Amino acid sequence: MKQADRMALALLGMLVVIYAPGTTHAEEQKQLAQAGHKVVKENATKGAEEPKVTIEQAIHNALESVPGRVHELEVVHKSGKLAWQVEVITPEGRHFIVYVDGATGAVTHTEEKTIEKLAGDPTKGKVVFEKHCTSCHGPDGKGTGPLGQSLTPPAADYTSESSRQKSDAELFHAIQEGRPGTAMRSFRKLGLSKQEIRDVLAYVRVLSRGQDK
Numbered sequence: 001m002k003q004a005d006r007m008a009l010a011l012l013g014m015l016v017v018i019y020a021p022g023t024t025h026a027e028e029q030k031q032l033a034q035a036g037h038k039v040v041k042e043n044a045t046k047g048a049e050e051p052k053v054t055i056e057q058a059i060h061n062a063l064e065s066v067p068g069r070v071h072e073l074e075v076v077h078k079s080g081k082l083a084w085q086v087e088v089i090t091p092e093g094r095h096f097i098v099y100v101d102g103a104t105g106a107v108t109h110t111e112e113k114t115i116e117k118l119a120g121d122p123t124k125g126k127v128v129f130e131k132h133c134t135s136c137h138g139p140d141g142k143g144t145g146p147l148g149q150s151l152t153p154p155a156a157d158y159t160s161e162s163s164r165q166k167s168d169a170e171l172f173h174a175i176q177e178g179r180p181g182t183a184m185r186s187f188r189k190l191g192l193s194k195q196e197i198r199d200v201l202a203y204v205r206v207l208s209r210g211q212d213k
């Protein structure tokens with residue numbers, strides 16, 4: 001099974017259907033049974049508001065537009081119409097929000113999600129960096145820590161062209177979730193808060209500017 005399919009199945013398993021007020025329980029049950037897997041957004045105003053397009057179709061169309069894996073999805077109102085809002089993470093770790101029209105299945109809009117509107121403090125980030133990151137990335141962020149060069153792949157050099165070109169969202173994601181198959185672990189799982197990750201990213205950006213800061 002492809003990863004995206006597994007994700008979709010896992011999501012289906014997790015989805016909670018919230019009963020909309022105003023319809024009887026039996027009626028609701030019947031509708032749900034007929035409709036198959038559906039998510040009704042918690043704050044949907046009227047009952048029985050469900051897109052015609054199934055969750056499987058929505059996922060399929062969203063991934064055709066932006067290849068990757070589905071991270072989250074929900075039903076939303078977009079310009080007065082019902083739409084599936086599908087969050088996709090690309091293999092490079094970029095997050096996109098893809099809107100799929102609930103009636104036609106067409107992808108109407110795609111936007112890249114940037115990291116939360118948190119401001120990063122590089123001074124606080126430096127403290128986090130020196131505690132958790134220098135063993136691999138080195139104090140200058142060039143990947144020259146005691147462990148950094150012996151790793152396969154080696155620890156990233158923030159001053160490299162490829163690192164500098166990456167978006168904040170992408171690097172945030174690398175720190176937050178890690179890079180599977182590499183020594184870069186998930187610092188969310190290791191206990192850093194979003195704010196700490198944001199701060200350390202701000203410091204990573206200072207280091208990435210190297211001498212010419």
Ligand code: HEC
Pocket residue numbers: 128129132133134135136137147151152153154155156157158162163164166171172174175179182183184185187200201204
């Ligand atoms: C055990 C070694 C290790 C530690 C500790 C470590 N990293 Fe990494 N890091 C890596 C490796 C290896 C890569 C390269 C992964 C790859 O090639 O995809 C990496 C990649 C990254 C990237 C992506 C850079 C890019 O250009 O894509 C960022 C950002 C990053 N690390 C930040 C951090 C921060 C911040 C910390 C501390 C909170 C940290 N790392 C701790 C090994 C480490």
